[in-house]
Amino acid sequence: METMLSSASREVVVGGERPTVLIGERINPSGKKWLKEALMKDDLDVVRREAVAQAEAGADVLDVNVGVFGIDEKAMLPRVVETVMGAVDLPLCIDTTDSAALQAALEAYDGKPLVNSVTGEEASLSSVLPLVKEYGAAVVGLVQDDEGIPKDAVRRFQIAEKILRRAEDAGIPRQDVIIDCLVFSVGSDTSSGSQVLEAIRRVRGELGLNVTLGLSNISFGLPDRDLINGAFAAMAVLAGAGCLIVDVEKVRPCVLAADLVAGKDSHARRYLADYRRRK
Amino acid sequence: METMLSSASREVVVGGERPTVLIGERINPSGKKWLKEALMKDDLDVVRREAVAQAEAGADVLDVNVGVFGIDEKAMLPRVVETVMGAVDLPLCIDTTDSAALQAALEAYDGKPLVNSVTGEEASLSSVLPLVKEYGAAVVGLVQDDEGIPKDAVRRFQIAEKILRRAEDAGIPRQDVIIDCLVFSVGSDTSSGSQVLEAIRRVRGELGLNVTLGLSNISFGLPDRDLINGAFAAMAVLAGAGCLIVDVEKVRPCVLAADLVAGKDSHARRYLADYRRRK
Numbered sequence: 001m002e003t004m005l006s007s008a009s010r011e012v013v014v015g016g017e018r019p020t021v022l023i024g025e026r027i028n029p030s031g032k033k034w035l036k037e038a039l040m041k042d043d044l045d046v047v048r049r050e051a052v053a054q055a056e057a058g059a060d061v062l063d064v065n066v067g068v069f070g071i072d073e074k075a076m077l078p079r080v081v082e083t084v085m086g087a088v089d090l091p092l093c094i095d096t097t098d099s100a101a102l103q104a105a106l107e108a109y110d111g112k113p114l115v116n117s118v119t120g121e122e123a124s125l126s127s128v129l130p131l132v133k134e135y136g137a138a139v140v141g142l143v144q145d146d147e148g149i150p151k152d153a154v155r156r157f158q159i160a161e162k163i164l165r166r167a168e169d170a171g172i173p174r175q176d177v178i179i180d181c182l183v184f185s186v187g188s189d190t191s192s193g194s195q196v197l198e199a200i201r202r203v204r205g206e207l208g209l210n211v212t213l214g215l216s217n218i219s220f221g222l223p224d225r226d227l228i229n230g231a232f233a234a235m236a237v238l239a240g241a242g243c244l245i246v247d248v249e250k251v252r253p254c255v256l257a258a259d260l261v262a263g264k265d266s267h268a269r270r271y272l273a274d275y276r277r278r279k
Numbered sequence: 280m281e282t283m284l285s286s287a288s289r290e291v292v293v294g295g296e297r298p299t300v301l302i303g304e305r306i307n308p309s310g311k312k313w314l315k316e317a318l319m320k321d322d323l324d325v326v327r328r329e330a331v332a333q334a335e336a337g338a339d340v341l342d343v344n345v346g347v348f349g350i351d352e353k354a355m356l357p358r359v360v361e362t363v364m365g366a367v368d369l370p371l372c373i374d375t376t377d378s379a380a381l382q383a384a385l386e387a388y389d390g391k392p393l394v395n396s397v398t399g400e401e402a403s404l405s406s407v408l409p410l411v412k413e414y415g416a417a418v419v420g421l422v423q424d425d426e427g428i429p430k431d432a433v434r435r436f437q438i439a440e441k442i443l444r445r446a447e448d449a450g451i452p453r454q455d456v457i458i459d460c461l462v463f464s465v466g467s468d469t470s471s472g473s474q475v476l477e478a479i480r481r482v483r484g485e486l487g488l489n490v491t492l493g494l495s496n497i498s499f500g501l502p503d504r505d506l507i508n509g510a511f512a513a514m515a516v517l518a519g520a521g522c523l524i525v526d527v528e529k530v531r532p533c534v535l536a537a538d539l540v541a542g543k544d545s546h547a548r549r550y551l552a553d554y555r556r557r558k
Contacts, residue, residue: 186539187547194542197517218540222547223554224532231536234513238476253503257510260465261497263473268466268501275502 001175001208003138003242005061005091006111012060012091014178014242015210019259019270021243022252023093023114023212024059026050027084029068036068039076047080048087055088057249058274062088063116064105065095073101078108085110093140093245099127106135114138117180118167120145120159129170138176139167140212143199149182151189153198156181160203178210178243179203185220186228193218193232197239204240214245230254237262253278280454280487282417282521284340284370285390291339291370293457293521294489298538298549300522301531302372302393303338304493305329306363308347315347318355326359327366334367336528337553341367342395343384344374352380357387364389372419372524378406385414393417396459397446399424399438408449417455418446419491422478428461430468432477435460439482457489457522458482464499465507472497472511476518483519493524509533516541532557 003014014021027050029036038046054062064084066076077096084092094105095116102115117140118128132139141163143149143156150156160179167177181199184192200211213236219228233244233251237258244255253274260271282293293300306329308315317325333341343363345355356375363371373384374395381394396419397407411418420442422428422435429435439458446456460478463471479490492515498507512523512530516537523534532553539550 186542190545190547191542193540197541222550224536227532227536228540228550230509231513231533232540234510235517235537235540238514238517253506254510257503257506258514261472261507261511261514262476263465263470266469268469271501271507 001210003175003178003210004112005114005138007085007089007091008110009089010091015175017264018242019264020237020241020255021060022058022248022255023061023063023243023245024054024057024248025063025214025216025245026054026247027062027080028065028095029071030065036071039066039068039071039080044080044083047083051084051087054248055090058252059090059248061091061093061114061243063093063095063245065116067096067098073098074104077101077105081105081108094137099131102128103131106131106137109135112136112138114140114178116140117142118163120162122146125163125166129167129172132167132176133171138178139172140178140180141167142180143182149184151184151192151195153195153202156195156199157202157206160199160207160209164207164209174209178212179207180212180214180245183213183215183217183232185222186218187221193235197235200236200239200241210242211240212243212245213241215251216247226250234258234261237264280489282454282457282489283391284393284417286364286368286370287389289368289370294454296543297521298543299516299520299534300339301337301527301534302340302342302491302522302524303333303336303527304342304495304524305333305526306341306359307344307374308350309344315350318345318347318350318359323359323362326362330363330366333527334369337531338369338527340370340372340393340522342372342374342524344395346375346377352377353383356380356384360384360387373416376403378410381407382410385410385416388414391415391417393419393457395419396421397442399441401425404442404445408446408451411446411455412450417457418451419457419459420446421459422461428463430463430471430474432474432481435474435478436481436485439478439486439488443486443488453488457491458486459491459493459524462492462494462496462511464501465497466500472514476514479515479518479520489521490519491522491524492520494530495526505529513537513540516543
C-alpha cells in the first residue's frame, strides 16, 4: 500500500519497502510558549524559520497546527499553511480539529496534503471525510471514538476498521487512509507500548493500511525521553509504521539506524550520508 | 519456555515475559590486545577486574572465552572460569570451540552454565552435545552448518530445528537449547538484519525456543555503531530475543528502554533505577 503526498513541486510516498517518512511535529503551539506568542503577535517569521529548520534536519513532511486558545484557527491556519509553503517545498500535514479551519487550509494548499485527523467519532467522521474527499487529500485516522481511546490492540484495530469503512463509503481510496494507533505513556501503563505495536502489526497485516504514530507520548513523564523514543521508533519501524510524527532533529538518526537494520536502506547510503552530515 | 542458568549462589532465568538477560561479552581476547597480553603473562587480575566491571555495569551472565593463538585453552579456560567465579556471583557462559577445554571448564564450574556453543556441523554436534548432557548445562546453538552460515531466514530456521532435534536425541531438554541466529553486518548485506529478525520470530514462534544474539556484528564496518546496535537491540527484543550477548555498559540503557517499551518493565522500575544509577 502506497500513500502519495505532494507539495506544488515535490512528491513523498509512504509505504512499501520505502524508508520511513518523517513528519516534523514542531509547528504546533501546544506546550511551546514562544510559538504561541509569535502567532498571537502575527509574527510568521518564527513559523518560517521553524519550517526551514525542520527541512534542514531532514523532515519529509511538515505538520502544521495552530490550535491554541486565543487564536482564530480559521483565519490563521491558511495563512500559516501559505507561509510554510513559501518557505519549504515539503508536503504538509494539516493538523486541526476545526472543520472550518481545515476547509480554509485545504483551499489555500497547493498539492495533495495529509489531513490530521479524523477519529472514529461520528461528529468527526461526518465533518472531516467529505472535505478529505472534496480536496483529494489523504487522511490520518486516530483510533479513538465516542468512548475515548481504547487501551487494548483489539479495540484500536476495530476503530481503524470503522474509519476505513467510512472513508471508503465517502469515496476516499483506501491507500489514502493512514492510521495513527495512538500511544499512551508507558510510565502510566506498562502494556501501552506492546498494545500499540500489536495494533500496528494488525492494521498493516490485516487491513494493509499505512500506519503512523506520534512517538513521543510513549515517554511522557519519564526521564531520558530520547532513549525511550529511540527504542520505540525502532520497534514501530519493525512493526510496520511507514511514517512517524516526530521531533525530526532529535529522532532522525535513530530512525535512519532502524531503517538500515530493517533492510530499508540499500548499501547503507542514507545512513552514511546522514552520518557525514552530522559530523 | 524458560531457561534457568545458575552460579553457586544465584539463578538467572531467560524467557517468558521476563526482562532481557544481558550476557557480558568482554572476557574474550579476540580483538583485545590488552586481554591477550594479560592471558599470555598469566595475569588473571585483568580478568577479575573485567568481570567485576561488567557485573557493576549490570550484566546478568558473563561470557568467558580465551580462544586465541598461543594460549593453551584446555589449561587456561578452567583457570579463567575459576577466577571469574571467585570475583562475581553471576552464572557464566563458557565460550569455546575446543571440546577438551569445554570439558575442563565444565568440570571446574559450580552451577548450571550456558555452553557457547554447538553448531549444526556434525563434528560439533557429536562432540559438544554429550558434554552439555553430562554436565546438565544449557547450550547456545549457532545456526551454521557444514555449508557455512546461511543468508536467509528459512535456512537459519532449518538449522535451528536440526540442532534442537539432535539436542533432544542426546537427552537435553528443549528449554536448555538457546538459538543464536547469527547476524552479518548490514553494511555488506542490506537484508542481513531483516533476515535475522525473521529467523528469531520463527524460532520463537514455531519452535518455542529462547533466542540470543551477538548484536554488534550488525554494525561492523559502519560508523556510529552504538546507534545501530541500539536500534537492532530494540528490534531483537520485539522479535523475541530473551537474551543478548553485548558490551553491557554500552548497550544496557538501550535494552532497558526496549524492555520498558515492550511491556517487560512493570511501572518502569528497572528503567528508573538504572537512570538514577547512571546520573
